[in-house]
Amino acid sequence: LANICAKPNILMRKNKDFPNESEELKHLVDNCKKQFCDKVIKWNFTNLTVEKSMAVMPKIIDTLLDLTKLYQQKFSEIKLKSNLMDYDDLEKYMLKILENEAIRKEIIENYVCIYVDEYQDANRVQEKILKLICKPNNRFMVGDVKQSIYRFRQAEPDIFLENQALFVTDPQSDVKFLNCNFRSDKTILDFVNIVFGEIMTPKTAKIDYKGTSNLDGQAKYEKVDDIPPVEISIIKTTDSEEKPTPIEIYRVSKHKNMQKTYSTAELEAFVVANKILGLIGKKIYVPSLKSEKSIDFSDITILLKSRGEYLTEFCSIMSKFQIPIYANTKKPLYEDSDIGLILSLLTLCVNPNNDIELVSVLHSVFGGLSYNELAKIRLACQEEKVTFYECFKSYDKGDEIGGKIKKFEEMLSNLRFDIKYTGLFYALNKIINKYNFKSYLLSKTDGLEKVEKLKKFLNDFLTNNFNKNLIEFLEFVKRNKEEIMSPNFASGENCVNVTTIHSSKGLEFPIVFMVNAGKDLNRTPEDKSTQLNAKLGVGLNFYDIETRQKGHSVVLEAITKQNTDEDFAEKLRLLYVALTRPKNHLFIVGTTSKDFEKITSDFDVMRKNTYLDLIVGALPADDVAKVNSGENVENEKYNIEIISASADADFMEVLEKRVIPPLEDEGKLAKIKEYFEYEYPHRT
Numbered sequence: 001l002a003n004i005c006a007k008p009n010i011l012m013r014k015n016k017d018f019p020n021e022s023e024e025l026k027h028l029v030d031n032c033k034k035q036f037c038d039k040v041i042k043w044n045f046t047n048l049t050v051e052k053s054m055a056v057m058p059k060i061i062d063t064l065l066d067l068t069k070l071y072q073q074k075f076s077e078i079k080l081k082s083n084l085m086d087y088d089d090l091e092k093y094m095l096k097i098l099e100n101e102a103i104r105k106e107i108i109e110n111y112v113c114i115y116v117d118e119y120q121d122a123n124r125v126q127e128k129i130l131k132l133i134c135k136p137n138n139r140f141m142v143g144d145v146k147q148s149i150y151r152f153r154q155a156e157p158d159i160f161l162e163n164q165a166l167f168v169t170d171p172q173s174d175v176k177f178l179n180c181n182f183r184s185d186k187t188i189l190d191f192v193n194i195v196f197g198e199i200m201t202p203k204t205a206k207i208d209y210k211g212t213s214n215l216d217g218q219a220k221y222e223k224v225d226d227i228p229p230v231e232i233s234i235i236k237t238t239d240s241e242e243k244p245t246p247i248e249i250y251r252v253s254k255h256k257n258m259q260k261t262y263s264t265a266e267l268e269a270f271v272v273a274n275k276i277l278g279l280i281g282k283k284i285y286v287p288s289l290k291s292e293k294s295i296d297f298s299d300i301t302i303l304l305k306s307r308g309e310y311l312t313e314f315c316s317i318m319s320k321f322q323i324p325i326y327a328n329t330k331k332p333l334y335e336d337s338d339i340g341l342i343l344s345l346l347t348l349c350v351n352p353n354n355d356i357e358l359v360s361v362l363h364s365v366f367g368g369l370s371y372n373e374l375a376k377i378r379l380a381c382q383e384e385k386v387t388f389y390e391c392f393k394s395y396d397k398g399d400e401i402g403g404k405i406k407k408f409e410e411m412l413s414n415l416r417f418d419i420k421y422t423g424l425f426y427a428l429n430k431i432i433n434k435y436n437f438k439s440y441l442l443s444k445t446d447g448l449e450k451v452e453k454l455k456k457f458l459n460d461f462l463t464n465n466f467n468k469n470l471i472e473f474l475e476f477v478k479r480n481k482e483e484i485m486s487p488n489f490a491s492g493e494n495c496v497n498v499t500t501i502h503s504s505k506g507l508e509f510p511i512v513f514m515v516n517a518g519k520d521l522n523r524t525p526e527d528k529s530t531q532l533n534a535k536l537g538v539g540l541n542f543y544d545i546e547t548r549q550k551g552h553s554v555v556l557e558a559i560t561k562q563n564t565d566e567d568f569a570e571k572l573r574l575l576y577v578a579l580t581r582p583k584n585h586l587f588i589v590g591t592t593s594k595d596f597e598k599i600t601s602d603f604d605v606m607r608k609n610t611y612l613d614l615i616v617g618a619l620p621a622d623d624v625a626k627v628n629s630g631e632n633v634e635n636e637k638y639n640i641e642i643i644s645a646s647a648d649a650d651f652m653e654v655l656e657k658r659v660i661p662p663l664e665d666e667g668k669l670a671k672i673k674e675y676f677e678y679e680y681p682h683r684t
Contacts, residue, residue, distance in 0.1 A: 053542035053553040091125045098132045107133050119143030121155040151570045179216050183508050186217030187229035191638050192579050198618035203602040205569040224283040224292045230638040235267050235591040237645050264591045265310045268515050269317030284584045301497045301509040303578050304516050319446040324495035349416045355388040365440050367408050373401050423467040501578045512582035517590030517612040531559040595628040
């Protein structure tokens with residue numbers, strides 16, 4: 001093979017060597033050249049280097065195994081000393097117990113039948129335990145191998161598939177395929193069958209979806225409002241929009257022509273926000289009640305493959321459109337600017353001679369001083385080398401500013417008194433209520449989240465020892481600022497849930513948005529120097545001790561290829577979990593600059609790099625062609641809309657007009673303005 005790779009033209013003489021080859025075989029030959037031959041040449045895989053690496057690697061692996069055993073021994077000693085066990089220990093010690101024949105026999109005789117749920121997520125240790133405690137004919141296992149998505153926890157779907165194949169041919173055993181689905185609208189299931197009938201095969205995922213797993217919808221959903229059961233929104237960008245913009249010198253003359261570029265998260269959040277606000281108040285059918293209900297925010301769930309920067313950007317845009325959301329993301333509580341304001345206020349109770357804290361509190365709802373008024377306080381003090389606190393204390397003019405200073409000093413004095421005699425929790429609640437601080441927070445676009453963070457901040461005083469010790473509390477905050485976390489997006493009960501596909505497994509939701517469908521599936525392993533596989537073993541880089549050189553080994557390449565294929569199969573199963581969560585409606589949103597290719601073979605599936613490529617590529621060829629030509633698609637099973645995000649249109653402006661229509665009634669506008677600008681005349 002190495003010789004063939006050195007002369008790649010041999011593989012390309014298709015007319016002579018493969019006169020009747022199919023298109024797929026041509027792809028396979030090209031792919032072989034790319035994946036195998038290129039690496040053979042790149043890493044100089046010759047008989048000599050391969051033999052040398054195979055001779056050296058066992059010694060290196062033995063050393064690593066010795067180190068691993070030493071680590072396990074030391075770690076076990078620490079756990080034993082602390083009287084602790086982790087989950088791996090529970091399995092390990094269970095196996096050790098079962099080595100005792102008398103105990104194993106007693107356990108076997110004690111159970112008539114052993115039932116195993118979620119069997120698709122079993123690992124080899126768990127399978128060994130089950131075999132040791134079961135009789136040959138008393139084991140009942142339930143699972144859906146299409147939903148095995150915990151490979152990172154050593155779950156092996158092959159265990160399920162091996163036993164399934166064994167039980168089919170064993171006259172003492174039986175296999176039942178439970179394909180009736182009582183959750184989702186039949187139209188959603190028809191769409192799922194179309195997609196996975198093309199992409200989930202014995203070659204791509206070791207599952208014959210068409211032959212064994214087509215879903216049969218049993219739930220009866222009546223059509224209420226004109227909402228499509230399945231809708232795919234494809235945001236088409238240009239290649240230039242997906243590449244990072246080079247840094248340029250800003251020129252005023254070019255300012256008018258400059259246009260903001262939006263990230264994928266922002267573009268998709270605009271689309272989703274528009275759709276959600278259009279759904280609220282419409283009706284959906286609830287089969288269990290045999291009636292319809294109005295759509296609330298809590299009926300909607302947004303799924304994405306993983307957390308990260310995309311999630312933060314996406315949720316920030318949703319908050320700007322005042323859509324209440326809950327996302328299980330966390331950030332340091334004290335990084336919040338409004339919590340920081342409360343901390344500044346508490347700091348002033350201990351040390352008022354802190355200019356930064358003092359100015360920030362004075363220019364807030366607690367002080368009510370504008371920047372101009374703060375400047376006047378500083379200019380009223382003739383000396384140059386003085387603190388702002390000294391200027392603040394020496395200001396003696398009987399004007400409006402002087403009145404605000406007097407009220408602020410009284411407020412600070414009362415707060416110190418209340419903290420001393422009633423505790424932090426009561427004192428803070430009192431001042432927050434007096435100054436309508438919660439109303440101030442609710443006036444912000446992310447007000448509901450701000451109030452939730454404030455509640456957490458206040459409740460922390462009930463569960464620690466700082467309620468009556470302000471100095472200790474401030475020291476605690478200083479030491480632990482980065483460790484005290486709070487939900488980053490949490491808007492109460494009636495809110496849109498934003499979560500990962502992994503977290504949604506086993507759950508169901510009336511309306512599901514699957515976003516970021518155009519994200520690259522990333523088939524490159526995180527660690528390129530070390531690969532582990534349950535069947536193939538350990539793969540490492542080749543270290544030539546004699547020449548002190550490092551290189552790739554054939555074993556590492558083989559295991560990397562095996563792991564990449566297994567990882568891709570799991571990503572197909574993860575997609576299946578996402579598309580089978582909704583009951584009433586499924587929305588898929590993705591961004592791409594490329595055209596789509598119709599899937600005609602397993603090889604086509606393996607080449608796809610995004611969920612959007614897989615989904616659209618699995619649809620009929622006519623619909624794929626329409627999408628590529630920019631046409632929308634509408635039929636009984638699904639709708640596809642093409643949204644242009646080209647550089648010649650202000651994408652956000654277009655969507656803002658759709659999401660938030662202008663308020664044209666001047667009378668209503670005046671009343672709203674009067675309400676928000678109202679000041680209570682008798683406030684002290």
